[in-house]
Amino acid sequence: QLQLSESGGALVQPGGSLTLSCVATGAVFGNKAMGWFRQAPGKEREEITCIATNGVTKNYADSVKGRFTTSRDNAKSTLYLEMKSLKPEDTGIYYCASPCFPDYSGSSLIPASYDYWGQGTQVTVSS
Numbered sequence: 012q013l014q015l016s017e018s019g020g021a022l023v024q025p026g027g028s029l030t031l032s033c034v035a036t037g038a039v040f041g042n043k044a045m046g047w048f049r050q051a052p053g054k055e056r057e058e059i060t061c062i063a064t065n066g067v068t069k070n071y072a073d074s075v076k077g078r079f080t081t082s083r084d085n086a087k088s089t090l091y092l093e094m095k096s097l098k099p100e101d102t103g104i105y106y107c108a109s110p111c112f113p114d115y116s117g118s119s120l121i122p123a124s125y126d127y128w129g130q131g132t133q134v135t136v137s138s
Contacts, residue, residue, distance in 0.1 A: 013038040013127040015107050020132030027097050031132060033090040033107030040088035046111035046123055047081060047092050049134075051103035058123055060092065061111035068113045070120040075101075097136045104131040 019031040033045070046061040059072045060081040069081055080093040090107050108128035112121040 013040075013043070013109060015109070015127060015129035017105060017107055017129045017132040020105060020134045022135045022137065023097055024138055025098060025136055027136070028093070028095040029097065029134065030094065031092040031105055031107075031134070033092075033129060035088045035090070035109075041085040043109045044111050044113050045081075045083060045090045045107060045109050046125075047090075047105060047107055048123075048125075048128075049101075049103040049105045050131075054103070057103075058111070058120060061113050061120060061123065062090070063113035063115070068115050070114050070118060072120050076118075094134075097134075099136050101136050102134060105134050106131045 014037040015033055015035055017033045023029050044063050048056050048058045050056045059075050061070045062081045066083045078096045082091045106128045108125040111123040114121050
């Protein structure tokens with residue numbers, strides 16, 4: 012079993028930055044492509060990132076492309092989401108999850124069907 016735990020969510024002003032972390036336990040993290048999705052109350056789940064096991068291939072949703080960066084440290088079994096230029100519409104609960112499906116040939120974010128995700132961490136962007 013893969014267990015995931017997100018942290019780092021906070022209240023931040025529009026235009027601000029925030030970095031989320033996700034620590035994995037219970038399985039071999041380095042063998043798994045990892046992603047982030049978010050969900051606001053009353054809204055559909057939105058897949059926003061996927062990163063391959065090598066940490067090089069990264070795919071993003073159009074809504075966050077150019078503002079968010081995902082990375083991973085396999086030695087620490089940790090996934091990161093660096094967010095900048097935050098907007099109110101970024102508000103929601105952010106989850107790390109696995110598996111996702113990296114697009115090695117382009118920048119498309121391939122729809123994921125996750126088997127594992129964490130409890131989520133709340134990000135609120137407001138003045």
